[in-house]
Amino acid sequence: MADQCAIDGGVALFSLVYGKRMGNGPPETQDGWRYRGRGVLQTTGRASYAHFGAQCHVDFEGQPDLVVDPAHALKPALLEWNARHLNVAADNNDIEAITHGINGGLIGLTQRRAWFAKIWPFVIGAAPVEHATEWKVQSALVAAGYDPGSPDGVVGxxxxxxxxxFRAARGLAATPQITPDLVHALGL
Structure with missing residues (x-):
């Protein structure tokens, strides 16, 4: 299949993986390729292209490339966002709820949280995440031999x-929060 992808740019692979799913026909129709995930929120499958096309009054099913056309790209994304009632989650910076609402699962959540932690300070005009106590604690934990994951400023x-x-090894109170005694014990 890898050789085939080099030849056709992934048409056969997408057609196979997405064939007979999400309203797509069998692999030989190449619907899997034609209706692959595209657009702001990755509209995927013939059924989604048809659904959002009907809602937006745009023929996404007949002309799939329109889902990424600047004149229409936000339309299916905003419809999906609103249909899943994601404004409340966004207002609360609830990346998990948004990820689940859009993807139906939590694949990629860790990376989304890390990107959010880097971008959010710029949105609100705050200092970069590397200046946050949470990031400094995570970095100090890594240096002390404990694994909080990659420092991202998000306490997960x-x-x-x-x-x-770390607290157990140092005889500190057993709480998962960042408190002054933890900051002091980490030498921050």
Whole structure:
């Protein structure tokens, strides 16, 4: 299949993987390629192209490239966003709810959180994430031999576990929060 991708740019692979799914026909129709994930929120599958096309009054099914056309690209994305009621999650910076709402699962959540942590300070005019106490604690935990994941300024499950392990080794109170005694013990 790798050789075939080099020859046809992935047409056969997409046609096979997405064939007979999401409203696509069998691989020989090349619907998997034609209706591959594209656009702002990755509209995927013939059924989605038809659905959003009908909602937007744009023939995405008949002309799939229109889903990335600047004149129409935001239309299916905004419809999907609104249909899944994601404004509340966005207002609360709930990346997990947004990821689940758009993708139906949580694949890529860690990377999204890391990107959000880097971008959000610029959005609100704050200092870069590397200046945040959370990022400094994560970096200090890494240096001390504990694994909070890649420092990203977001205190998630891995960071909380690393904090608890560090606290236990130092005889500190067993709490996963960043507190003054933790900051002091880490030498920050």
């Amino acid at each position: 499950p891995a960071t909380r576990l690393a904090i608890l392990a």
